[in-house]
Amino acid sequence: MTAIFDSSAWIEYFAASPKGERVRELVDGGGAKHTPAVCLLEIKAKYLREGHDPAERIDFICGSSSIVGISKEICLQAADLRERHGLHTVDAMVYSVARALKGTLYTCDRHFQKLDDVVVV
Secondary structure, eight states: OEEEEOHHHHHHHHHTOHHHHHHHHHHHSSSEEEEEHHHHHHHHHHHHHTTOOOHHHHHHHHHHSEEEOOOHHHHHHHHHHHHHHTOOHHHHHHHHHHHHHTOEEEESOGGGTTSTTEEEO
C-alpha cells in the first residue's frame, strides 16, 4: 500500500480527533507513506497563524513519511486535474502527487470524495 497524506489528515492526526485516530492507524501501519511538500507549507502556515511553533510537528511528518517534491510533471498534471475536477491549485498538486505515485490519498477534506483512489477519513 502506498499512502499519501494531505494537510487535513496530518492536522487531524495532531488534534487527536476521531478522524485523527484513524489517520494514526494508517501512519502506524505498514506500507510506504508520503506527504506532498506543499502540505508542509499549509501545515506550517496554519500553526504559525494560530501562534504555535510548528517545528516538532513538521519534524514528525518528515520522519514518518517521505516528502515528495513538486516537479514540473506534477505541476502540469495538476493543471489538468484542476480544470477537470474544479480543484483548488494546492489540492490539485496534492492529488497529482498521489496519481504520480499510484497510491491512495488520505484526506479529511470532502471535496476530494468523488475522485479515484481517495479515502476521505
